[in-house]
Amino acid sequence: MDLLNVIIGLAIGLIVGIAGAVVFAKRASKRKADSYLEEAKAEAEVVKKDKILQAKEKFLQLKEEHEKFIANREKKMADAENRVKSKESSLNQKLQDVNKKDKDLKALKGNLDRQLEIAQSKQAELDKNHRKQVELLEKAAGLSAEEAKEQLVEVLKEEAKTEAMAHIKDTVEEAKINANREARKVVIQTIQRVATEQAIENSVSVFNIDSDDMKGRIIGREGRNIRALEGATGVEIIVDDTPEAIILSCFDPVRRETARLALHQLVTDGRIHPARIEEVVKKTRKQLEDEIIDVGKKTCIDLGIHGLHPELLRMVGRMKYRSSYGQNLLQHSREVANLCATMAAELGLNVKMAKRAGLLHDIGKVPDDEPELPHALLGMKLAEKYKEKPEVCNAIGAHHDEIEMTSLISPIVQVCDAVSGARPGARREIVESYINRIKELESLGMSHQGVEKAYAIQAGRELRVIVQSEKISDEEADKISFDIAQKIQSDMTYPGQVKVTVIRERRAVNYAK
Numbered sequence: 001m002d003l004l005n006v007i008i009g010l011a012i013g014l015i016v017g018i019a020g021a022v023v024f025a026k027r028a029s030k031r032k033a034d035s036y037l038e039e040a041k042a043e044a045e046v047v048k049k050d051k052i053l054q055a056k057e058k059f060l061q062l063k064e065e066h067e068k069f070i071a072n073r074e075k076k077m078a079d080a081e082n083r084v085k086s087k088e089s090s091l092n093q094k095l096q097d098v099n100k101k102d103k104d105l106k107a108l109k110g111n112l113d114r115q116l117e118i119a120q121s122k123q124a125e126l127d128k129n130h131r132k133q134v135e136l137l138e139k140a141a142g143l144s145a146e147e148a149k150e151q152l153v154e155v156l157k158e159e160a161k162t163e164a165m166a167h168i169k170d171t172v173e174e175a176k177i178n179a180n181r182e183a184r185k186v187v188i189q190t191i192q193r194v195a196t197e198q199a200i201e202n203s204v205s206v207f208n209i210d211s212d213d214m215k216g217r218i219i220g221r222e223g224r225n226i227r228a229l230e231g232a233t234g235v236e237i238i239v240d241d242t243p244e245a246i247i248l249s250c251f252d253p254v255r256r257e258t259a260r261l262a263l264h265q266l267v268t269d270g271r272i273h274p275a276r277i278e279e280v281v282k283k284t285r286k287q288l289e290d291e292i293i294d295v296g297k298k299t300c301i302d303l304g305i306h307g308l309h310p311e312l313l314r315m316v317g318r319m320k321y322r323s324s325y326g327q328n329l330l331q332h333s334r335e336v337a338n339l340c341a342t343m344a345a346e347l348g349l350n351v352k353m354a355k356r357a358g359l360l361h362d363i364g365k366v367p368d369d370e371p372e373l374p375h376a377l378l379g380m381k382l383a384e385k386y387k388e389k390p391e392v393c394n395a396i397g398a399h400h401d402e403i404e405m406t407s408l409i410s411p412i413v414q415v416c417d418a419v420s421g422a423r424p425g426a427r428r429e430i431v432e433s434y435i436n437r438i439k440e441l442e443s444l445g446m447s448h449q450g451v452e453k454a455y456a457i458q459a460g461r462e463l464r465v466i467v468q469s470e471k472i473s474d475e476e477a478d479k480i481s482f483d484i485a486q487k488i489q490s491d492m493t494y495p496g497q498v499k500v501t502v503i504r505e506r507r508a509v510n511y512a513k
Contacts, residue, residue: 162475168482206245209267215239217272218246218263228274232281235259253321254292258285292317299330303337305356309386316359318366329366332420333359339416340409349408350391357395357413360388364396376400441498444487448480462499463488469506477504 209215219226219239226237234255238247246263250256262284266272269280293310296317300308308316319330340358344351364379373381380397390406395413398405405411438456445454445465450472455464465484467477481502488498 168478206247209244209246211244214267215246218267220272220274224274225272225277228277229259229263229281232278233259233262237263253323254288254318257321258288261288289314292320295320295330299334299359303334303355303359304352305337305359308356309388312360312363312382312386312388315363315366315382319362322366327420329362333362335420336361336413336416339419340412343412343416344409347408347412349412353389353391354409354412356388357392357409358416360392361396361399361413361417374400374402376402437492440492441488444491445484445500448484450476451480460498462501465500465502467502467504469504472504474504477502 217225218229218237220228226239229235230237233250234252235248235250235258237259238249248256248259248263250259258281262277262281265280265284266277269276293314294317296308296313296315299316300306300313316330316333319333320328322329337355337358340354341351344354360379360383362375362379363382364373364375364377367378367382376397376399380393380403383393383396391409394403394406395410397403398410399414399417401414405414438460441456441460441463442454445451445456445463448465450467451465452468453466455466456462457464463484465480467480472480481500484502485498485500488500492498
């Protein structure tokens, strides 16, 4: 029992101690919390004061900036107001000047009106006197003023026509006298110093063989060899009854020459079959291309032309296998180059540039493709593409008047091209076109009133017109000659020049019986 009481007492004491400890802990915790709260309040007060100070500083700064902005704006407004006032005063001054000038103009207008009235009254009086004088003259002459005026106009027209034709004739004669001497000297010396070569080609080549037995081998079994050869070369091969000859037909001389060389090699070798034909044609085409380049190089070396683009060299070589009106294009271009050099030397111009332009003037005729452009413009574009000088490009493009000439080299190239193409024997014209040109010349001569007959002679280089002497005077004959020459020049295309001769003769015929 005592032990139990002791235990109970200990338990009670323990409980009381625990409760006391709890009470003490609560009191200590409350004191600590109060201490934290006081510290927090103090810190918050400090932060509040700092923020208030910062806000005051910011407010003062913004207030100062605002005041500066307001002051600056007021200054600008004052400046603008001053400018407006200055302009207003200037406008007022100008308005005063305008008002003053307006008054002066009104006064001047009044004076002019008065002077006009006086002049009109005087003019009316003069007109009245003029009418009286005209009436007196009409009575004396027996003609009205309009009739006299018409007669005078007709007389003046006839006199003006006669004087104009005489003046034109005198001017043309004087120009011929002054210009012919130097022109004749330049042209004659140029032509005489050039050796002429001529080559005429057509669209057919004849390949000679040793015997007609070779024709069968060329045709091959069921025609396979000749088909392979035509397909590889693009040339029509005609095997007919012509003894010991095969005809190669093609409008492209390069392809025709390729076929001829390939056929020669095949016949010489003796092995003729499709595979061999393709091999030989390919090899021959390569050899011919190399030969074309060599021809271009040799031509440039012969003419002393340097620095030509390789593609232009190849085009110059291709000219060897082209013809124009039956005239070999390479020989024509060489001839034009030499003519240009000679003429440029006579005129004191750049000889090398003239020779270069003369050689290249027809490169538009030998392009790899066939664009739809005149050969002069195409040649100019090719020359520009390969960095030729502007003078050379212009001479190429202008030698048939497709573009305007911009240098003295251009007319020289045009003239030399005409000289080379128009000299006797240089070109072959198609018979039909030649006949049509002759007929057109004669019909143009017969189109004028008073013309009795017209004859085109000297292969169309001279037109002789015979007029009726009783209807056409000498002055009118000069006019007809001039008009026909101008019409030919503007409407017809012809090589060289056409001389127009008008013949007016008076014949008196009697018979003695």
